[in-house]
Amino acid sequence: MPRVTVTVRDSASRTASASVAYTVLPPVLGGYYLSGGADPTADMAGGNFRSLTQYRSFADGYTFPGYQRPWLITLGRAGVQLNMVLELKHYGAPDTGPQTFTVDGVRYTVPAPAMTIQQRPGAVWPKAYGYGQVLAGQCDGLFARALSQYLTMGFGVNIQLASELDTDHEFGTTEAGKAYTWAESDARAVQAVTYIVNWFRAKGLPQGSTFSVGVGGFNRDCFRRTHPEALMTRLDYLQWNVYATSPSHTALERFRRTKDWAVADLGPVALSRPVLIAEWGVRVIEFPDQAAWIATVPPAIARLNAERGPLIARTNYFNSGWGTLSPKATGLAALRAAYARPPYG
Amino acid sequence: MAAPTANASMNPTTYSPGEQMLLTVNYGDPDHQRLTVTVTVADAQGNRSAPVSVTAVIDPLTVTVADDSGRTWSRVSDNGAVAVFRAVA
Numbered sequence: 292m293p294r295v296t297v298t299v300r301d302s303a304s305r306t307a308s309a310s311v312a313y314t315v316l317p318p319v320l321g322g323y324y325l326s327g328g329a330d331p332t333a334d335m336a337g338g339n340f341r342s343l344t345q346y347r348s349f350a351d352g353y354t355f356p357g358y359q360r361p362w363l364i365t366l367g368r369a370g371v372q373l374n375m376v377l378e379l380k381h382y383g384a385p386d387t388g389p390q391t392f393t394v395d396g397v398r399y400t401v402p403a404p405a406m407t408i409q410q411r412p413g414a415v416w417p418k419a420y421g422y423g424q425v426l427a428g429q430c431d432g433l434f435a436r437a438l439s440q441y442l443t444m445g446f447g448v449n450i451q452l453a454s455e456l457d458t459d460h461e462f463g464t465t466e467a468g469k470a471y472t473w474a475e476s477d478a479r480a481v482q483a484v485t486y487i488v489n490w491f492r493a494k495g496l497p498q499g500s501t502f503s504v505g506v507g508g509f510n511r512d513c514f515r516r517t518h519p520e521a522l523m524t525r526l527d528y529l530q531w532n533v534y535a536t537s538p539s540h541t542a543l544e545r546f547r548r549t550k551d552w553a554v555a556d557l558g559p560v561a562l563s564r565p566v567l568i569a570e571w572g573v574r575v576i577e578f579p580d581q582a583a584w585i586a587t588v589p590p591a592i593a594r595l596n597a598e599r600g601p602l603i604a605r606t607n608y609f610n611s612g613w614g615t616l617s618p619k620a621t622g623l624a625a626l627r628a629a630y631a632r633p634p635y636g
Numbered sequence: 637m638a639a640p641t642a643n644a645s646m647n648p649t650t651y652s653p654g655e656q657m658l659l660t661v662n663y664g665d666p667d668h669q670r671l672t673v674t675v676t677v678a679d680a681q682g683n684r685s686a687p688v689s690v691t692a693v694i695d696p697l698t699v700t701v702a703d704d705s706g707r708t709w710s711r712v713s714d715n716g717a718v719a720v721f722r723a724v725a
Contacts (some may be wrong), residue, residue: 293705299642299663309644593652633654
């Protein structure tokens with residue numbers, strides 16, 4: 292902690308001194324995600340992009356770095372901090388049946404995913420490996436496969452378990468024919484996430500390996516339920532996502548919302564963890580001048596980090612879905628300008 | 637002669653890199669005085685010159701700032717009792 296000392300001296304060389312210690316926070320890491328998990332290297336070139344989010348399903352045979360994604364290793368070795376979102380959700384292709392595969396000489400058979408999530412009325416409900424399946428050890432092969440690939444990368448990453456538990460559970464879940472409410476699903480997910488983190492932490496992991504649990508952060512009760520202190524002792528980051536989807540949405544208000552809930556509702560262990568914003572974005576329909584909104588983000592983050600509560604450490608712009616930059620070149624220029632300013636520094 | 641006094645404060649004390657930081661120093665010395673001496677010359681006939689004033693400082697004070705992180709602090713203002721310095725985090 293730096294210290295500044297003031298000395299007052301009179302004509303007889305008598306002196307009085309006083310000093311103040313102050314803190315300069317580490318720079319916030321500006322980050323990115325490109326639609327479809329595509330290679331973001333060209334978009335990030337020449338900008339202060341130091342963080343990246345990626346999404347993988349445990350169901351897929353290629354988790355690290357991912358199918359035909361050698362660029363992820365290049366970026367990681369160049370120091371870009373990776374947030375790997377690993378999901379129990381099955382992305383649906385090519386099939387959702389049981390799998391048999393060999394990892395480092397060990398044969399595993401994993402049953403078909405037995406849970407449905409995101410049960411929005413009228414929508415096709417995605418399949419996912421069930422929290423009961425995880426706790427029964429039926430998914431250990433999936434974790435072993437992911438770990439084996441992770442160890443070939445040569446650097447540590449943050450593993451975010453689930454993308455958004457609130458989105459997954461909002462309309463309840465069903466596993467093996469039994470329906471669970473949102474709150475019940477949250478409680479079961481906490482057990483499953485604890486199991487998975489413990490499973491990985493019991494293995495030898497690369498230096499810098501960290502863990503977090505994924506939430507959109509749009510529901511206060513769900514956020515509280517999914518961040519019990521017992522789980523937070525095993526996690527390294529808080530995480531939520533931030534979107535501007537209404538003309539009234541300001542950057543300060545949107546980044547602040549979940550933080551305020553955290554400060555009010557969570558325990559000291561949770562609040563000691565820095566925050567990883569896995570996704571943030573501004574929707575062009577409501578904000579045709581996306582660049583103007585993006586320019587308000589650095590001072591908003593600086594202000595929030597000057598206040599009480601967990602520090603926002605990384606913010607990854609989601610150039611997809613709600614956050615799609617249009618026109619892309621203008622949006623990217625705005626991101627570059629934002630990440631060149633304090634608190635990104 | 638009495639010793640000087642000094643008090644330093646920053647608010648806030650936590651900054652993002654690149655932010656402006658302000659340091660406020662309150663200082664003084666019981667012996668420190670700023671005097672104004674006014675001289676008027678008069679002759680035997682009672683003619684008086686215009687008054688001439690000079691300022692004298694008794695026991696002048698100097699304020700210096702050192703930062704163990706190597707940051708440079710520059711003086712923004714100083715009225716003899718309160719000085720404000722600025723640096724970049």
